[in-house]
Amino acid sequence: MSEHRYTTYYLDMHCPSQLRGKPMVEDLAIVECRIKQYRFNRFLYQLVGAPWAWTDKLSWSDAQWQALVEQPGHRTWVAYHQGAIAGYYELLRDAEGEVEILYFGLVDSFVGRGFGGPLLTHALQSAWAWAGTRRVWVHTCTLDHPSALANYQARGLRLYREELCDEPAD
Known part of the structure; x- marks a missing residue:
């Protein structure tokens, strides 16, 4: 079995005040899912x-998804454009006030339409609006969209660690 190498970036x-926001685009509505539905999060993750x-979570059971999504420090927002799901993000906050952007992304048909910067701005603003937040962090890798790292950095997130990883080939 051969190995594929990729780099993981932590920001x-x-x-x-470090946030360099991008203005919201017209007709992009971002709504928090205030009623937790772990099956919806699974759907968004796959979509x-x-x-x-x-x-990494495709083989998770209902119980694993439910445990993740229904914990008090987990929140989900969905971006809609003309009624269609354009993207989403999940935030996960620990007891020390560190908020991870657990998942963030656009549906593939909405990539390249100028939604990534405004959606990430919204995610960062939501994380900082959460009372007691001390730090916001995210990780991405070279397997992600080629613009992901640049978007994170353009919004003010700073790279603090890189890891070279091996992935078994299928």
């Missing part, structure tokens, strides 16, 4: 993640 932000080989 963070320590205060809201957005399929083109980027998000596979």
